[in-house]
Amino acid sequence: MVSKPHGGRLVRRVAAEKTRERILSEQHEFPKVQIRHGLAIDLENIAHGVYSPLTGFLRSDEFQSVLDHMRLSNDIPWSIPIVLDVDEPNFEEGDAILLYYENTPIARMHVDEIYTYDKKEFAQKVFKTTDEAHPGVAKVYSMAKYLVGGEIELLNEVPNPFEKYTLRPVETRVLFKERGWKTIVAFQTRNVPHLGHEYVQKAALTFVDGLFINPVLGKKKKGDYKDEVIIKAYETLFEHYYPKNAATLATVRYEMRYAGPREAIHHAIMRKNFGATHFIVGRDHAGVGDYYGPYEAWDLFDEFPDLGITPMFIREAFHCRRCGGMVNAKICPHDEEFHIRISGTKLRRMITSGEKPPEYMMRPEVYEVIRSFEKPFVE
Known part of the structure; x- marks a missing residue:
């Protein structure tokens, strides 16, 4: 059988056409947040179920659980934090905001929580290093001060030449x-x-x-x-x-995050959501430089007997x-x-x-x- 979606249900967070038209006609009424390309792509992956069971960006309890245990707060395996970072927010918890990419409204977000985080802890736990030469670490250190958690609804796609x-x-x-x-x-x-x-x-x-x-x-x-x-x-x-x-x-x-073993788990979850039952885990999977052992990712899969997709180590x-x-x-x-x-x-x-x-x-x-x-x- 084609694998069940991660968490048991394939998420779809795309606004219905009438809802989309209404939101876009009222867009001037919402606080506006500009986001970079990588976050816009994460939005699409949430909306179309590639990141099932996520329905939005992580709240603080989920974020901490992913850092500490590589699991969501409901114990479902999840190894990479999917988070939205912002500078001083022009909105409050409980607000609905619009996320823009290159001045196009991409999604509406319901703000459940605005919280701060420790960048060094983020880097060390996800990438196993705080070395700024690591591209993933450098990216974390360049992130804004606050994280915002809450559900999203996709309004527009990022232009896709493929x-x-x-x-x-x-x-x-x-x-x-x-x-x-x-x-x-x-x-x-x-x-x-x-x-x-x-x-x-x-x-x-x-x-x-x-x-x-x-x-x-x-x-x-x-x-x-x-x-x-x-x-x-x-x-x-x-x-x-x-x-x-x-x-x-x-x-x-x-x-790519270049998070080595943790990202190998994330890649497997993504392919499980596409319907794959097996996933090929390569040598130095999602690694960069000498931060991870060549087959370190293989060992991490042993910690996830409930992952729901079979890793193939060739x-x-x-x-x-x-x-x-x-x-x-x-x-x-x-x-x-x-x-x-x-x-x-x-x-x-x-x-x-x-x-x-x-x-x-x-x-x-x-x-x-x-x-x-x-x-x-x-x-």
């Missing part, structure tokens, strides 16, 4: 049912596929009905593959190397010259001298210089897709 590739949890659940998939493994990615990715995906697909590739689109750093390159590369891989009706692709907009793949193909450390008996590891950095360097990667690293069709873009990388 609308045709975007499916909401209610839609993926219908898709999986139509395909007759009862067990679905989800794979999160921010890269074009190489042979290591394909090995891991197909190893997982061996045990389930369908594979759900769910690329994260959004803010990228210099040198990353552009969103459209990732999408086209996967479409090509599906066309040439996956059985029909074995895999599907849909994107999700989400701002070790990093490499090419072994003796085995003559892609393997991993669990199945290959040969010494390191025979192993060729696939480095994303090395692949990007080769592609940038016009050098075609060997076929044991990347499918030639995928390479040709990347080459077809004049500028495949974020500059």
